[in-house]
Amino acid sequence: MTSSAELRVALLARSNFPAPGTEVTCAVSGGADSLALLVLAVAAGCRVTAAHVDHGLRAGSAAEAEVVAAAAERLGAGFRGLRADVTPGPNLEARARRARYAVLPPDVLTGHTADDQAETVLVNLCWGAGLDGLAGMAPEGHPLLGLRRSETAALCAAEGLTPVDDPSNADPAFRRNRVRHEALPLLADIAQRDVAAVVARQAALLRADADLLDGLAATIDPTDARALAAAPVALARRAVRRWLTTPAASGHHPPDAAAVERVLSVARGEVRATEVTGIGRVSRSGGRLAFDASYRHAGG
């Protein structure tokens, strides 16, 4: 039988925490993944604060905060209860996530596992998010991407921690839950292999490809039409996407692939200007590209 200490050591070896002594904030909902994150962050020698975010959505969420606070105290970690209200309605999942990250520090650690990574990749595949989407979540901020969800549950059991069961994890209205409960099991049955593990490992390899291309694209000035037109198209697309995702442009979502191609046509002088929905108008003048955000709502 594996003791909780042995399990902790084994899982820690496959995790990716900052150096001992580093101050970290862990986002802890009280589910198995995030409780395991808390256990392992403490075991990694970090100086840990467990942050619980209450969305004010469910009656039980105050009780969940108490579960997290009790676990943190028992493990010798600090605790912060945060509030980020969201109202029920469309896109609840995405709005709750945004609200959560708005109140958490930017370098917060989350308990996403290889299973979450595979789900993210599959969602991104279906949305056409390109290489960066298929590379899934970056290792930074996600120390448990090498672990399986079942292992975090086993660790909680071994530690005598009883995770909170988030009822929204079973709600098929959330597309991620359908990917988890329907799409990944179907693909695993078709492929006759552990597709979640395969996809998560593949994402880590794609991350290296994406990082290398990012580094190369960063040397291209996207406002220099000639440089953009002369660059390999894979890098030119990337430079345009990064440019139009800066806070001065959209600040949020990258432009879609068709809009990126239109901007490259402007760079090559095939058209003088193009509108990019949600971002503005990109035009060329004297060899330079510029965007004008006042056209933001003009449509593409």
Next chain:
Amino acid sequence: MTSSAELRVALLARSNFPAPGTEVTCAVSGGADSLALLVLAVAAGCRVTAAHVDHGLRAGSAAEAEVVAAAAERLGAGFRGLRADVTPGPNLEARARRARYAVLPPDVLTGHTADDQAETVLVNLCWGAGLDGLAGMAPEGHPLLGLRRSETAALCAAEGLTPVDDPSNADPAFRRNRVRHEALPLLADIAQRDVAAVVARQAALLRADADLLDGLAATIDPTDARALAAAPVALARRAVRRWLTTPAASGHHPPDAAAVERVLSVARGEVRATEVTGIGRVSRSGGRLAFDASYRHAGG
């Protein structure tokens, strides 16, 4: 109502055939995709030979050859009937494909559509094939990747051609059929969009990423341990994979990701040698890496 000539012109504009006058061989099974390929290759002004491959598997396959020969004659194309017997049994789909490509010229054109591309990408995702697999089929040899399967059927109907219905396309024992009939429809339902089209378009973008990385990796000598150890890991992996996929090494399947990492450990001097299943033993000596295929069956 769209005439057959109008439909031909519209689909041709989204196809990718060689220049008029080029001699091409089209692989034509007699299904809608490959009959449409034949129609469009002729319309593109190529000098076309339709090649039908009989696997000797089904009673109807000789009759299928006659359908293809008749269509070729009507369209003014040449015809070649080829024979590539396969025996029923495991991996029939893959063995039939290999047998087919062994008797067809290497620059054969096939009628794969955007739907086939999406299926290929999803299969490759589940097998962990990396960026190259997610980029799907290259545009070379596949002029119809921009068309949908339904459009090839519409073209056949407009041309008065009756496609052969391949019963193996409905056989759930072939994993590709389950991806087509189960996985892609489920993902489309979850994502509420035309996932096949999204995935196929994304594959074309990933192809540019993969080509760029290939070009960069080609400048690295994979037998130079120091160069390999100093290169960005994304390129070093690619150089090793290409090296161990040459005919002198495995000649067929690329080494798996874990084997590539072990070879990189040898390059960095962390271990002196490693065995790569199906390929041989890779060892380092005097700053050079070499592989010895006599170890091929030693296991990894």
